[in-house]
Amino acid sequence: MTDPLKIHISGDASACALGADATAHAVMVEAEQRGVEIEVVRSGSRGMFWLEPLLEVVTATGRVGYGPIGAADVAGLFDADFGNGGAHALRVGRVEEIPFFKNQDRLSFARVGITDPLSVADYLAHDGFRGLDRALSISPAAIVVAVTESGLRGRGGAAFPTGRKWKTVQDTVAEQKYIVCNADEGDSGTFSDRLLMEGDPLCLIEGITIAGIAVGATQGYIYLRSEYPHAQRALNAAIANAYAEGYLGADVCGSGQHFDLEVRLGAGAYICGEETSMLDSLEGKRGQVRAKPPLPAIRGLFGQPTVINNVISFASVPIIMAKGATFYHDYGVGRSRGTLPIQLAGNLQHTGLVEKSFGVTLRELLYDYGGGSLSGRPLRAVQVGGPLGAYLPEAQFDTPLDYEAFAAIGAMLGHGGIIAFDDTVDMLEQARYAMEFCAIESCGKCTPCRIGSVRGIEVIDRIHHGIESDKNFALLNDLCQTMRGGSLCALGGLTPDPVRSALQYFPEDFAMPTSPVTA
């Protein structure tokens, strides 16, 4: 008897939104009708969305892909003998050889799209839990040293050295310490956390557990945004499996170490991605920003020392532990070490996930990986780093992705999301939206953010209507300065960035035909 045909179809939310469930269903029905024995694995997504639903078949020569495969294409695939990698108009060849995928440095995402996300056995078969094994064999201090020496900086956007944060928590004496994973991925244009949580949740669980062991915390929380129901299911199932196999609980891997992990759901507030708001939200309060100091590393959740890191930061830890700090540090440039999972979004032909060493340029990402605009029109602006990130014109496309290089041009990498806009974009509208978003999502605690954003909308509207333009430009600048300097957190503090960059690089969109009206 021959082995059943093994097929991978992504169960990722984006793939499903493009029809992957229907495709998987059609494959099963068709196989049954034809009497073909098959096994369908719902893996994560490879992050090549233009090919989703991507169907991969395991052949003697590797995994051969066909995509995008709608339910209607399935019968044709069987006719084409796809089980042996047969020719078909939608055949894309060996998936690993697709340039978009081949030219990446997949470290954190090494397993995403390849394994069964929920299977501990599959995880182990693909180098899973090696980092945890190593961490349990060395001292907590040595774990923190390794993370520090890897050069890992917080991938949530602030880029604070992860090792230093862990050291602070490790050095703070307390009865109870906590680990909190920030999975409130609210920035538009970012989805790497989601892809990882759905595609390799055990990697995140491993990273968080290592953090717990390093700093002496026994309880971890994953604060997940409510907009991610797929990820919630994947995490809960993976956590249950990890408990069942002894990777979580009272005796992690027989080490005598205790670590519990739980998913907590947000409730649709962007600000809860700010770490102190998130803590208040976890405590059952309004998600309002706390003044710092005290740092959460010293007084965090319920007043206890707390490590707060982003999903990708934690997911980078297992490979650092397994392969060593130097291995990770060898990727990247300058002070930006390792890799960044970059998300290509918006008006591009090839959107998706590109995990790449720091140093790759925007232009390479937009054109070599992204394939240029989806609409076929020239790209005019890109916004990097979410709704608080600057809009950059073509002249800046040669900037390398590097925290310092971006800071030098008044921009930020943030969580690595890149949104491309073609030349139909109205930058005044984008600037207005930045203020509007801030007004909607402000926690209300500090005045520059709460009131400034509303005034910002009004001022931009006056500029739009040509009312006392000069005065209102001056006022807008002044307002931006106040928000930047006077806000408690990055929401109010960085909302001026998209506004000012739009003004600076795209002034023509703000220019009104003369004849200013006096208000």
Place this chain on the structure above:
Amino acid sequence: MKQARPNPVSRPVSRLPASQLSVVQKAIEEHRSRLGPLLPILHAVQDALGYIPADAVPTIAYELNRTRAEVHGVISFYHDFRTAPAGQHIVRICRAEACQARGARELEAHAKQTLGVNFGETTADGTITLEAVYCLGNCGCGPSVLVDTDELHAKVTAERFDVLVNKVREITS
């Protein structure tokens, strides 16, 4: 950490209908032993009832030893929590930048016009509540629409939106 009990000492008499009260009590019992139980409780109530009735507040506040004002403040802070029932289905359109770059502004205008409602409003027939959402993590495949809690749609053009809405209405009728 322990706060003085700010509420009346005796358990408040709830004005909730018995069926709703039992849902609220069940949610409280299920989550009260967790640290920071309020959000899990509110989620559980809303998942079961579709909204959080104002009359649930005194009971939740009493059981958690919080003031009614605090509980009300939490409910009103988060966009997800609603204090009145929605239409039979909730259709959320992503308004954020990545979807804008792929036509979400046009989709938003089309949706408001064809449904005859603004964001936050329910169609006259009570079937659909239209809401704005700020990123569904589907930024490579927008414009994105989420129907109810779990049904994510990608590349939603005006035409696809109409098909989607008709389907939602068919299920309802």
